Amino acid sequence: MILIEKFPPDTPESLYLIEMLSATLAEITGDSGKTNFNIDTMKSDRALWVVAKNENGEAIGCGAIRPISENIAELKRMFSVNKASGTGTALLRYLEGEAKSLGYNEIRLETRKVNTHAVAFYVKHNYQRIANYGPYVGKDEAVCFSKHLSLKEI
Numbered sequence: 001m002i003l004i005e006k007f008p009p010d011t012p013e014s015l016y017l018i019e020m021l022s023a024t025l026a027e028i029t030g031d032s033g034k035t036n037f038n039i040d041t042m043k044s045d046r047a048l049w050v051v052a053k054n055e056n057g058e059a060i061g062c063g064a065i066r067p068i069s070e071n072i073a074e075l076k077r078m079f080s081v082n083k084a085s086g087t088g089t090a091l092l093r094y095l096e097g098e099a100k101s102l103g104y105n106e107i108r109l110e111t112r113k114v115n116t117h118a119v120a121f122y123v124k125h126n127y128q129r130i131a132n133y134g135p136y137v138g139k140d141e142a143v144c145f146s147k148h149l150s151l152k153e154i
Contacts, residue, residue, distance in 0.1 A: 021077055059081075127147045
């Protein structure tokens with residue numbers, strides 16, 4: 001059983017998961033991803049930080065959405081301690097549902113091309129590749145995705 005909870009991003013559990021993600025990204029891509037994420041951006045009314053916990057109450061994953069525009073949210077800091085556990089899918093479905101309830105009709109994200117696990121994960125969940133946006137324009141190592149949200153998919 002996986003429980004997804006809304007959480008402040010600056011709690012010890014959240015910070016631990018963020019550091020685990022940063023270390024994993026640095027190992028895979030050579031970059032921790034910290035330059036494009038600021039905890040303060042999670043304090044917006046239309047931003048959300050969540051933590052996934054297992055049946056023992058242990059934090060096993062995290063993810064976030066933050067506004068890019070009135071109708072578009074950006075998915076940030078998705079991480080699962082155990083890649084095969086279904087945690088990532090549970091987090092993504094939860095965040096997509098929350099994004100819809102917050103009035104977003106699209107989610108965008110960036111990952112690194114070399115992070116083939118993440119690329120395959122988002123393609124599997126019906127995200128479409130788009131032109132790089134915002135801080136990722138001109139960065140050949142980046143790949144961006146988008147998903148239009150509809151009630152039937154969430």
